[in-house]
Amino acid sequence: MSTTANxxxxxxxxxxxxxxxxxxxxxxxxxxxxxxATYGAIASSYFAPTRLVGVVGNDFGPAEINRLRRHDIDLAxxxxxxxGDTFFWSGVYGEHFASxxxxxxxxxxxxxxxPALPEEYRTSPFALLGNIQxxxxxxxxDQLAPGAFTVADTMNLWLDLARPQLLELLPRVDLFILNDExxxxxxxxxxxxxxxxxxxxxxxxxxxxxxxxxxxxxxxPEGLFALPAYPVTQVQDPTGAxxxxxxxxxxxxxxxxxxxxxxxxxxxxxxxxxxxxTVEALGVDRLETAxxxxxxxxxxxxxxxxxxx
Amino acid sequence: MSTTANxxxxxxxxxxxxxxxxxxxxxxxxxxxxxxATYGAIASSYFAPTRLVGVVGNDFGPAEINRLRRHDIDLAxxxxxxxGDTFFWSGVYGEHFASxxxxxxxxxxxxxxxPALPEEYRTSPFALLGNIQxxxxxxxxDQLAPGAFTVADTMNLWLDLARPQLLELLPRVDLFILNDExxxxxxxxxxxxxxxxxxxxxxxxxxxxxxxxxxxxxxxPEGLFALPAYPVTQVQDPTGAxxxxxxxxxxxxxxxxxxxxxxxxxxxxxxxxxxxxTVEALGVDRLETAxxxxxxxxxxxxxxxxxxx
Numbered sequence: 001m002s003t004t005a006n007x008x009x010x011x012x013x014x015x016x017x018x019x020x021x022x023x024x025x026x027x028x029x030x031x032x033x034x035x036x037a038t039y040g041a042i043a044s045s046y047f048a049p050t051r052l053v054g055v056v057g058n059d060f061g062p063a064e065i066n067r068l069r070r071h072d073i074d075l076a077x078x079x080x081x082x083x084g085d086t087f088f089w090s091g092v093y094g095e096h097f098a099s100x101x102x103x104x105x106x107x108x109x110x111x112x113x114x115p116a117l118p119e120e121y122r123t124s125p126f127a128l129l130g131n132i133q134x135x136x137x138x139x140x141x142d143q144l145a146p147g148a149f150t151v152a153d154t155m156n157l158w159l160d161l162a163r164p165q166l167l168e169l170l171p172r173v174d175l176f177i178l179n180d181e182x183x184x185x186x187x188x189x190x191x192x193x194x195x196x197x198x199x200x201x202x203x204x205x206x207x208x209x210x211x212x213x214x215x216x217x218x219x220x221p222e223g224l225f226a227l228p229a230y231p232v233t234q235v236q237d238p239t240g241a242x243x244x245x246x247x248x249x250x251x252x253x254x255x256x257x258x259x260x261x262x263x264x265x266x267x268x269x270x271x272x273x274x275x276x277x278t279v280e281a282l283g284v285d286r287l288e289t290a291x292x293x294x295x296x297x298x299x300x301x302x303x304x305x306x307x308x309x
Numbered sequence: 310m311s312t313t314a315n316x317x318x319x320x321x322x323x324x325x326x327x328x329x330x331x332x333x334x335x336x337x338x339x340x341x342x343x344x345x346a347t348y349g350a351i352a353s354s355y356f357a358p359t360r361l362v363g364v365v366g367n368d369f370g371p372a373e374i375n376r377l378r379r380h381d382i383d384l385a386x387x388x389x390x391x392x393g394d395t396f397f398w399s400g401v402y403g404e405h406f407a408s409x410x411x412x413x414x415x416x417x418x419x420x421x422x423x424p425a426l427p428e429e430y431r432t433s434p435f436a437l438l439g440n441i442q443x444x445x446x447x448x449x450x451d452q453l454a455p456g457a458f459t460v461a462d463t464m465n466l467w468l469d470l471a472r473p474q475l476l477e478l479l480p481r482v483d484l485f486i487l488n489d490e491x492x493x494x495x496x497x498x499x500x501x502x503x504x505x506x507x508x509x510x511x512x513x514x515x516x517x518x519x520x521x522x523x524x525x526x527x528x529x530p531e532g533l534f535a536l537p538a539y540p541v542t543q544v545q546d547p548t549g550a551x552x553x554x555x556x557x558x559x560x561x562x563x564x565x566x567x568x569x570x571x572x573x574x575x576x577x578x579x580x581x582x583x584x585x586x587t588v589e590a591l592g593v594d595r596l597e598t599a600x601x602x603x604x605x606x607x608x609x610x611x612x613x614x615x616x617x618x
Contacts, residue, residue, distance in 0.1 A: 228535035
């Protein structure tokens with residue numbers, strides 16, 4: 001479907017496609033659409049043509065497929081494994097979303113997932129290695145043509161379970177995204193301005209440390225960039241905020257066709273405001289329906305509320 | 310000493326002048342110069358002619374006087390009470406400065422302090438009500454000519470001990486500064502973007518909520534402004550950071566001769582970088598010796614590291 005012009009700015013998103021059940025102090029979601037690739041691809045799709053690589057099982061039906069198709073997400077890389085159900089995760093958030101506890105994880109068909117890139121995906125100029133095992137993220141890099149701009153996301157689980165594999169991955173990616181707690185865990189430094197340069201020493205050219213409601217810091221060879229978060233007064237569900245952040249970031253880079261420092265700063269602002277939408281409803285709902293106009297409106301507001309004349 | 314031009318932009322600073330003994334995970338300061346008016350007035354003096362109102366006792370000698378005079382601080386309002394020693398405070402910081410415990414407080418001559426403004430101070434166009442009892446802050450307002458731009462700082466102690474008096478004070482000041490924990494304590498809301506408007510409802514025209522290493526947010530009738538903190542990689546002593554912040558803020562407003570939204574945003578950036586210097590050494594030392602050039606350099610860096618083009 002893509003034109004040549006579109007393909008040259010396509011974003012490949014790999015990660016989990018899942019069903020989640022999320023309990024918060026305010027609600028119980030029941031079984032809903034989730035997964036790092038789902039959030040990441042929808043967020044990216046607001047900015048650039050997006051391709052999804054992942055796996056789903058028997059319980060992933062036309063309704064879910066249509067939700068992704070509605071965002072023009074290319075699903076040629078979405079494997080349908082009929083041997084079982086889709087990856088399922090259930091978790092509960094504590095008061096004020098200060099903590100998250102996993103209640104249940106059923107890997108299902110994800111247990112045998114091996115990302116396989118359709119031939120036309122291998123030349124994707126932008127690739128988001130969404131939050132999954134670093135070994136699987138590496139398999140995607142193995143299949144990508146040289147020259148792609150690669151962004152890797154992660155989570156504390158992989159710092160615990162697959163640290164050597166994560167450390168092997170980092171020198172192979174352009175941009176590494178993690179949150180302040182993960183940066184602390186990985187470097188031993190709780191001060192983000194100390195941790196950032198330590199992370200660069202691990203290999204990625206660029207690092208973004210997210211600080212939740214306190215914004216994010218970009219560590220780039222040309223300097224630092226610090227951005228407050230877009231103000232959110234009522235968080236409903238933080239699930240997928242990081243995935244949306246990463247998806248919007250790489251989508252905005254792809255749309256600009258550039259990964260320079262100035263473009264990265266703008267992309268970080270788009271990432272922040274897109275994540276702010278995600279957390280305002282349970283699951284993917286708000287991200288899905290927000291629309292580009294609202295993202296742009298928040299972007300303009302965020303630029304205005306951080307400007308010193 | 311002041312010219313007419315200078316007087317029209319003078320800053321009045323009222324607060325405590327003290328000796329502190331500060332224990333940190335890294336050092337024990339011994340008996341050193343401290344107090345909210347000391348930090349506030351030195352910070353303000355980098356920007357505008359500054360007048361100090363406070364009280365000291367027998368142990369406050371020529372050495373301390375000279376440290377203030379070196380910053381051209383007008384000391385006509387500094388009372389010398391020969392009936393006892395100067396206010397003394399001793400405290401200890403926990404690991405990573407996450408907590409602070411008071412070890413000893415000796416009010417000494419401060420117990421009988423009643424701020425009395427010399428006649429020429431009453432027309433000060435800018436007044437910082439530094440962190441002392443709200444009752445004493447109110448006494449300063451009673452003596453000030455109408456039309457002064459007034460900034461009030463506070464701390465958790467007064468929220469506990471003198472909440473009614475603080476609530477009486479707030480409608481009388483233009484700008485109220487507090488940190489995120491105090492904002493939570495005073496409004497019951499942990500989200501600063503919820504707490505800010507609640508604080509405005511308490512009476513001040515403008516509110517600044519400080520978030521320590523995470524920056525600060527300005528709530529103004531014309532809109533929001535959010536600013537990350539200037540990066541500090543090695544905190545030595547957070548004592549006086551808030552006082553320096555407030556002093557630099559009001560000094561920068563006085564220097565500009567304006568209190569509009571754009572000027573306030575710039576003043577907040579000056580406040581942030583001045584506080585960043587204070588915390589880099591024990592006590593007043595770094596603030597005292599930093600110099601305006603270093604403040605300006607950090608201001609320029611902070612503007613650059615927060616700009617989205």
